[in-house]
Structure formats: C-alpha cells, structure tokens
Amino acid sequence: MKKEELLTTASLALLELEEGEVERLGEEVARMLDYFEMMTKLDVDGLEPTTHAFQKTNRLRADVLNNNNNNNNTNNSFNRPLIMENGNDVEDDFFVIPNVL
C-alpha cells in the first residue's frame, strides 16, 4: 500500500497519523491486506453474501415519543441528566463544544 493511499484512508477515517505511526501502522495494514489477498484463491461464484447470522426481517417499534426517564429497557428513551453528565461542558440541555474558529 502506497503512503498516499494510507494517508487518504486515514483522512477518510478522521485519523491523523503521526510520523512514526505512518510507518508502523502502514506496515501492519499492508501485512493484513496481503493476507486478505488469500481470499481471491477461493471460487465464490454462486455464493450469496451473508450479512447477518440469522436475521430474517426488521422488527419495528411504534413511532411514539416516550419521555420516561426511569432507565427501563421497555422504553426507548434515556436518562437525560445522566447523559448530560458526560459532556465536557454543558449548558442547560446542550453540550458546549470546544471553541472552533
């Protein structure tokens, strides 16, 4: 894998690699991609791709708002104050993000 390819991939993944990492991670990624090449030896014609082990259909819930805050798995809402506690900086019900120019 060329260095530019690696850097393009890193930028797509929003990863900024430092100089040493470009070498080390690049080597590891290249080694794995070589290994993945082995898959081309197998004839896969006529095989359908398996995306999930057993899932046959989607299960849908009723499209209703549920504002229950009691952390009960039978509803689809969350405990908002507990979630907000994780914010680095919070104002009312909003996350305040670092200053960006």
Place this chain on the structure above:
Amino acid sequence: MKDLEGWKKVLTDQDRAKKYREYITGWEKKIGSLLEWKLPEPGKYRDDGSPLSAVPFAVKDNIAVEGFKLTCGSKILEYVKAPYTATGVKNLQDSGAWVMGKTNLDEFGMGSSTDNSALQKTNNPYDTSRVAGGSSGGSAAAVAAGIVPFALGTDTGGSVRQPAGFCGIYGLKPTYGVVSRYGLTAYASSLEVCGVCARTVDTTRSVFHAMRGLDEMDQTTIDFETVSSGVKTVGVLKVEDGSLSAEVAASYETSIARLKKLGYEVREISIPAMDYVVPAYYTIATAEASANLARFNGMRYGLSPIFAESPEDLMRYSRNMGFGEEVKTRILLGTFVLRSGFQDQYYVRAQKIRTLIRQELDEIFAECDVIMLPLFPTAPFHHGQSELTSFQQKQADVYTCLANMTGSPGLAVPSSLEKGLPVGVQFMAPPCGEERLFSVAEELEKVFPAPRPAGYSEEWRS
C-alpha cells in the same frame, strides 16, 4: 447451584464482606483484573432465596452498567459514565445478582491479550508474567482467581473463549441474537455477542438462562428454539501437524481420549474453508469497526482537545489522542476495504466466504451433535509481542472466529494444566444448541474440573 450457594453471604454478612474485600484487594495487586469495583454497604443487600440472588459478578467494561464508567479500555472514553444498563446485565440484576465491578479488556475488544488496554495491565493468575488472554482478559482472570463466581464478557472472534481457556475456566459464546446486545459498545455488530466466564458448567448455564431473551431494544435478538440436548456423536477437528504448540497438542489429545472413555462416538472432521476464515473474519470485523467507531469524535463526550481550528480538526485530534495503535490499525483496514472500488474485492467476497463456512458447518452438524476443536494454538504467552506478534495473534483466532462467522454457540472447557498453565478446548454446537455444549462439558467436568491457581481460596467465604 453448589458453586453459587457459597457466594450468597459475601455481600450480606458483615464479617464475610470484610474478608471478601481483603481477598479482592490481595488478588488485584497481582492480576489487575478490575478497572473499578465497589461492594454494597453491609446489610444493604438481601438474599431472596433465588439462585442468583445476592451473588456478586463483574462485567467487562464495554458493557454498560449504570453507576459505573464505560471506558472500553480506551483513553477516549476513560471518564465516560454509563447512562443506562445493558439488557443482559439488567436481566441478571432482576434475578438478584449484584454487579461488583468492571473488568479490564483490550481497547474496544480488539486483541487477544488484554495488553491493548490503554488503562491497566492484567496478568494471568497462574503466572503474572503471562497474559490472561483477551479481549475479556479481566473477566476471565477475576473468575479464575475466585474474585467472582462469574463475569460477563463479549465475544467477537473468541474474546470470551480464548481468555477462559488461558485462565482455566468455562467461557460461553452464546448463539448470535439469543442474548441482547443492547448496552454492548459495538465493535463488529454482526459477529459479537455477550458471553459468560464462570468456574463451573452449572453456573455458566444458570447465568446464560437468566441473561437471554428477546429484547425490543436489540432488533437482532431472536426467539430461541430449543435444540435437543442429547449428545452422542462428537466431531473432532483434525489438526495439521505443527499448527499447535506441543503443550496444546498434548492437551487436545487428552480431551479426545476423555471423550472416547466417556463413551461418545468420536468422528474426525475437517472444514475445507478453514484457511479462509481468518482473512474473511478480519475483513468483516474491521469494516464494521470502522463504521461503529466513527461515533467517537470528542464532540459531545469523551476525550477532546481544548481548542481546534475547525470541527473536523477537533474530531481528528480527539481520535488521534484517544485511540491506541491497534484500534487505529483496524479502523484504517476497515475504512480501506470499504472504499469505493475495493468493496467487491474484500468485503463482499468475505461475506460470500462466510456463507461457504456456514454451509460446511451445516453439513458437519447433520452428522455430529457437537464438534470439538482447539481454542488457541499456544498456552498463555508472556506479555508483549516477543512470543506472538500482533499479526500472529490475529492468525491464531482461526479456531474461535468460526463460531462468530456462523452465529453458532461455542464453549471453552478446561482441558489440562501443562507445565502449570491452563489449556482449554472448545466445543461448538448448531445454532441454539447451548444445552448440548453444557451436557458434554458437564461430563468432562466430572473428570477434570476447573483448576485453581496458587492463592485461590474459598475459606474466607465459609
């Protein structure tokens, strides 16, 4: 229930609670299995008489438990607190069991040694210079040391079973979809499940029964159907010479001999697509990881810089500071295999290979009730990469990642001690065939129960 009975007073009896605390502290200095732990105030917890009531357990730190952090072994989530409780854990809490702590892991579950944790080092209770396996190394070590009777882990490619083998205990990877993944921090959604590390087969079964069930919060949960539990025929994977270390090969032979002695019909089997399982597995796992881990960007929570030029820079800095090298490597790989122009070459091909592997296993399960195969090619190795490089550790997932690719259940069973180190063996059953696994494991347990490391004690409990 015998194993669990002995635990029922460590939380409720003041004297025993004190000894429990001392026992945990003593072991933790040596093995570092827990990232966080706390015991209830004496007298606060009561036993209502049901099997799991007042029994303490630990949970891998990539599974959400309200009241604890949810670090995933990563710097990026080091101070994040879980805002809710995972369904599997909730089901156990509803059965009366009590979460006493969170266990160490390879960052986001990526690794086979727990050395990839950014937060703490975890050692094997049998030899602290060696790893406990991974990625659920903390859970396996805590159970092996007798800190808890069971602990929850997650298994994406062997992360419950391999450390269970390294620590000489039982490790269950349930059928995909039978236990809810709600509250599990996603790494590779189509492969991973919540599993159980435990000292006995009986405890493994009780915990599994309490955890499982349809969950409206995880649309991939399935209605489990019971597959008959009787086992007569065991398919034993023929292993090529040289693919296992001498110790592991000897242990494998020991287990084969035991099966024959117990009266099972043992049939040699082979899986032709086996050579392709690891590349296909890592293609799928890294692709899914690159998508799942995209959410960690320092924007709302988690590690972030105090200043950035642009929102995109902020995300880049956060991810660069927050993720370790193994995680970055896998994100890069996954992003690459999903890039336009490469998808058919890697991702789609890997999914087709997944179909082929399932077909081959279906044929085997038409003839055999369960199959036995190794867990890992070596005994617990030393910390660092001097014995097995990161690449070799990935290749070594060959025996375990099979069950994740097909969704089948797998169980690690203690096989022997070799030069003082535990070696395990693995059983696989067709989907929803967990009872078959327990049935064989229980017969083998009578011959060789889970061993005990030096320093293991139950005296403080009685």
